[in-house]
Amino acid sequence: MEQVSGNRAFGGTQGVWKHASTATGTDMTFSVYVPPHEDGARLPVVWYLSGLTCTHANVTEKGDYRRACAELGLILVAPDTSPRGQDVPDDEAWDFGQGAGFYVDATQAPYAANYRMWTYVAEELPALIAAHFPADMDRQSIMGHSMGGHGALTLGLTFPDRYRAVSAFAPIVAPGQVPWGEKALGRYLGPDRGDWRRHDAVALIEDGARLAGLMVDQGAADPFLDQLQPDLLRVACEAAGIPLTLRMQPGYDHSYYFISTFMADHLAWHAARLG
Amino acid sequence: MEQVSGNRAFGGTQGVWKHASTATGTDMTFSVYVPPHEDGARLPVVWYLSGLTCTHANVTEKGDYRRACAELGLILVAPDTSPRGQDVPDDEAWDFGQGAGFYVDATQAPYAANYRMWTYVAEELPALIAAHFPADMDRQSIMGHSMGGHGALTLGLTFPDRYRAVSAFAPIVAPGQVPWGEKALGRYLGPDRGDWRRHDAVALIEDGARLAGLMVDQGAADPFLDQLQPDLLRVACEAAGIPLTLRMQPGYDHSYYFISTFMADHLAWHAARLG
Numbered sequence: 121m122e123q124v125s126g127n128r129a130f131g132g133t134q135g136v137w138k139h140a141s142t143a144t145g146t147d148m149t150f151s152v153y154v155p156p157h158e159d160g161a162r163l164p165v166v167w168y169l170s171g172l173t174c175t176h177a178n179v180t181e182k183g184d185y186r187r188a189c190a191e192l193g194l195i196l197v198a199p200d201t202s203p204r205g206q207d208v209p210d211d212e213a214w215d216f217g218q219g220a221g222f223y224v225d226a227t228q229a230p231y232a233a234n235y236r237m238w239t240y241v242a243e244e245l246p247a248l249i250a251a252h253f254p255a256d257m258d259r260q261s262i263m264g265h266s267m268g269g270h271g272a273l274t275l276g277l278t279f280p281d282r283y284r285a286v287s288a289f290a291p292i293v294a295p296g297q298v299p300w301g302e303k304a305l306g307r308y309l310g311p312d313r314g315d316w317r318r319h320d321a322v323a324l325i326e327d328g329a330r331l332a333g334l335m336v337d338q339g340a341a342d343p344f345l346d347q348l349q350p351d352l353l354r355v356a357c358e359a360a361g362i363p364l365t366l367r368m369q370p371g372y373d374h375s376y377y378f379i380s381t382f383m384a385d386h387l388a389w390h391a392a393r394l395g
Numbered sequence: 396m397e398q399v400s401g402n403r404a405f406g407g408t409q410g411v412w413k414h415a416s417t418a419t420g421t422d423m424t425f426s427v428y429v430p431p432h433e434d435g436a437r438l439p440v441v442w443y444l445s446g447l448t449c450t451h452a453n454v455t456e457k458g459d460y461r462r463a464c465a466e467l468g469l470i471l472v473a474p475d476t477s478p479r480g481q482d483v484p485d486d487e488a489w490d491f492g493q494g495a496g497f498y499v500d501a502t503q504a505p506y507a508a509n510y511r512m513w514t515y516v517a518e519e520l521p522a523l524i525a526a527h528f529p530a531d532m533d534r535q536s537i538m539g540h541s542m543g544g545h546g547a548l549t550l551g552l553t554f555p556d557r558y559r560a561v562s563a564f565a566p567i568v569a570p571g572q573v574p575w576g577e578k579a580l581g582r583y584l585g586p587d588r589g590d591w592r593r594h595d596a597v598a599l600i601e602d603g604a605r606l607a608g609l610m611v612d613q614g615a616a617d618p619f620l621d622q623l624q625p626d627l628l629r630v631a632c633e634a635a636g637i638p639l640t641l642r643m644q645p646g647y648d649h650s651y652y653f654i655s656t657f658m659a660d661h662l663a664w665h666a667a668r669l670g
Contacts, residue, residue, distance in 0.1 A: 377404035
């Protein structure tokens with residue numbers, strides 16, 4: 121593991137790290153904010169999964185989260201959104217291929233070799249975090265934005281005992297029912313829509329997955345509402361008895377100005393559940 | 396004046412605007428954050444001047460200031476750092492020419508026609524802000540980073556009745572005594588060092604300029620300390636009886652992680668003086 125950069129921020133350290141990933145077969149870059157803490161302390165870990173086109177850098181540079189993490193004593197980890205590199209299959213479309221891993225392990229050629237973001241985020245990177253940072257891996261939570269909200273919801277619903285809090289900003293809640301998701305899941309996972317259901321938050325809930333609670337902020341002026349469909353999540357949570365705090369935020373769009381506005385709220389909600 | 400973008404943020408609006416500047420003879424872009432406010436209210440205006448290589452976008456995207464501005468009811472204006480365009484004289488060096496206007500009105504060819512950032516920031520842009528935003532121009536203050544800290548100090552020292560608070564992050568305090576400044580002032584203002592003194596904070600203080608107070612944060616791990624020389628400002632303020640709060644911040648560098656960490660402190664300090 122190689123440190124790309126390290127900057128003092130809000131009394132802690134914002135680091136960027138690179139390593140050779142066995143999951144993806146590529147170099148992967150991620151960022152970690154470690155808040156001020158006492159020597160020997162082990163801190164809860166909040167995962168932040170980013171959206172289409174993003175790398176670790178978007179939230180790292182544009183997100184207002186360090187003040188809240190410093191006050192609440194939270195580590196925040198921001199992975200990349202896909203494998204990258206000249207040898208990694210890509211696509212001319214902005215919403216597929218590099219920058220659009222959709223947090224699945226692809227089963228289809230030519231993507232299956234590298235596009236293994238599920239294994240990367242759920243297994244490989246947590247092991248690295250546990251080994252190299254002052255992290256208490258018994259206290260993890262997860263959040264994400266847009267495609268990363270999809271990832272946070274599906275990982276959270278799959279591992280309800282691992283992630284003590286799950287929240288999202290403008291998540292893709294039902295990729296199996298919207299164009300972004302149909303394109304990505306179809307090409308990564310193949311044409312059998314049954315195989316998509318464990319990577320679709322609404323389908324997971326319909327199929328029995330449960331969470332103690334869920335917090336979602338959605339900008340009411342988000343231009344991608346047709347891809348996000350927060351109402352499908354509301355209906356599924358109501359039917360399943362999952363307590364959902366869904367806040368439609370008037371005037372807010374899909375940008376980091378929206379995310380940053382509400383990120384401290386989410387981090388406080390996570391901290392209350394991380395103990 | 397043309398709106399480039401507008402995003403809801405922390406209950407207010409982060410806007411980016413473009414206009415044809417008479418001062419520079421070019422199009423100029425700037426950003427304005429307007430916090431939530433009541434209809435008809437007039438709000439204090441904080442000017443934020445950026446450093447070498449920056450545009451309005453650096454602080455707009457990377458700065459953690461909107462939460463504090465929303466809480467304190469402050470408008471924040473971020474101008475560009477120079478005229479820009481294919482017809483604007485530039486230089487191969489990263490620290491001169493476009494992105495490096497140094498907040499002076501150039502007198503030397505070929506820069507004199509466009510490099511008029513003093514007039515732009517002190518006269519033209521304030522008139523635009525007064526005309527188009529809910530601004531109380533009787534309550535202005537100014538801050539900046541690095542080259543922009545130099546701009547904030549020299550404007551603040553020149554117009555002590557206009558700017559009710561003046562502060563800086565890692566400012567160039569004595570451009571006449573360091574390589575960045577000698578290069579820029581020499582080429583914009585000519586070889587007579589006497590002409591540089593009104594664009595040099597330490598020289599202005601030596602020549603009699605006074606302020607009610609001054610707040611400066613400086614990262615102790617800043618790699619540009621040889622260009623910044625905060626001690627020269629300390630000595631000048633002590634000799635002149637100007638109350639200076641100079642905080643050397645251990646471990647902090649020159650980046651926006653540093654600025655963002657302390658920006659809320661500065662905004663609170665400004666708000667206390669803006670009434």
